[in-house]
Amino acid sequence: MPWRRSRDPYRIxxxxxxxxxxxxxxxxxxxxxxxRAFPTLSALAxxxxxxxxxxxxGCGYYARARHLHEAARRVLTSGGKIPQTADxxxxxxxxxxxxxxxxxxxxxxxxxxxxDGNVERVIVRLLGERRERTSAAAQxxxxxxxxxxxxxxxxxxxxxxxxxxxxxxxxxLVCGPRRADCARCPLAGECRAQATLxxxxxxxxxxxxxxxxxxxxxxxxxxxxxxxxxxxxxLDGMLGGLWExxxxxxxxGETLEDCVxxxxxxxxxxxxxxxxxxxxxxxxxxxxxxxxxxxxxRMTRGRIRKLGVADFRWVRPEELAHFAFPKADxxxxxxxxx
Ligand code: SF4
Numbered sequence: 001m002p003w004r005r006s007r008d009p010y011r012i013x014x015x016x017x018x019x020x021x022x023x024x025x026x027x028x029x030x031x032x033x034x035x036r037a038f039p040t041l042s043a044l045a046x047x048x049x050x051x052x053x054x055x056x057x058g059c060g061y062y063a064r065a066r067h068l069h070e071a072a073r074r075v076l077t078s079g080g081k082i083p084q085t086a087d088x089x090x091x092x093x094x095x096x097x098x099x100x101x102x103x104x105x106x107x108x109x110x111x112x113x114x115x116d117g118n119v120e121r122v123i124v125r126l127l128g129e130r131r132e133r134t135s136a137a138a139q140x141x142x143x144x145x146x147x148x149x150x151x152x153x154x155x156x157x158x159x160x161x162x163x164x165x166x167x168x169x170x171x172x173l174v175c176g177p178r179r180a181d182c183a184r185c186p187l188a189g190e191c192r193a194q195a196t197l198x199x200x201x202x203x204x205x206x207x208x209x210x211x212x213x214x215x216x217x218x219x220x221x222x223x224x225x226x227x228x229x230x231x232x233x234x235l236d237g238m239l240g241g242l243w244e245x246x247x248x249x250x251x252x253g254e255t256l257e258d259c260v261x262x263x264x265x266x267x268x269x270x271x272x273x274x275x276x277x278x279x280x281x282x283x284x285x286x287x288x289x290x291x292x293x294x295x296x297x298r299m300t301r302g303r304i305r306k307l308g309v310a311d312f313r314w315v316r317p318e319e320l321a322h323f324a325f326p327k328a329d330x331x332x333x334x335x336x337x338x
């Protein structure tokens with residue numbers, strides 16, 4: 001992993017934010033691309049948000065990019081030095097308990113235990129913890145154990161960052177969610193799950209999955225004089241700051257065509273005629289799924305106002321590449337090209 005070769009706090013910070021919701025293999029090219037675009041904290045802090053979102057495009061969970069940008073700006077305005085302790089790091093947007101401990105230990109050697117999903121699984125099995133791992137009592141016990149293990153490791157002369165990474169690798173490579181290679185595990189001699197269970201993978205106890213809702217989304221592809229209308233999502237919500245075809249969620253009892261016309265009226269204050277559906281795409285987010293239906297539309301009345309959007313632009317097809325879009329809209333764009 002390219003970021004593991006470094007003790008540069010900025011590189012470690014960027015990598016940990018990327019890794020928050022994304023698999024290692026997916027992160028690698030984004031990490032390289034992001035560092036090429038913003039090689040230093042100061043370059044990131046001084047860049048417009050639109051450029052940061054563009055570099056993040058396709059990686060998902062865009063709040064991470066907005067928070068990282070905002071945090072870089074805060075660090076720069078307060079002297080440009082990245083905080084060195086987990087407690088101070090946690091005051092920055094987008095940095096939670098795990099990320100703060102990871103950065104503080106790897107970049108600055110602080111003895112802060114970084115407990116991600118992999119580490120949590122190892123400790124749950126080590127303790128034979130049978131309560132739901134998200135319960136407050138289980139969480140207290142897991143944290144206490146993680147802190148004790150870290151203190152013991154540092155006392156034995158192991159660097160805090162190395163210990164955290166070793167625990168993460170142990171969870172990732174040896175003590176996996178569906179398979180544990182206990183014969184190869186350095187903790188086997190003191191592991192309660194291994195000593196008492198026929199199958200250690202019954203721990204952590206599974207939390208029943210919730211049904212994932214599905215939404216139908218209607219969007220307008222409005223054209224005028226060779227240009228297409230795109231709108232920018234409000235900065236503070238989901239996919240904030242990204243550009244898209246305007247539209248929204250279909251309501252009960254409404255046709256998709258009516259949905260598009262209503263959304264455009266609410267977001268932009270204009271009337272449109274909704275013609276044929278020209279493309280559709282299914283997409284899954286973490287807590288819901290959508291089918292996005294794009295309709296060919298024409299403006300019939302009114303003047304565009306920013307009622308429910310951060311901004312809007314009429315752009316030529318060749319200019320669309322300069323804007324950051326959510327994945328589903330990007331697929332629609334590709335289909336339109338075809
Ligand atoms: S002994 Fe097995 S269950 Fe226990 S921590 Fe090691 S790999 Fe996981």
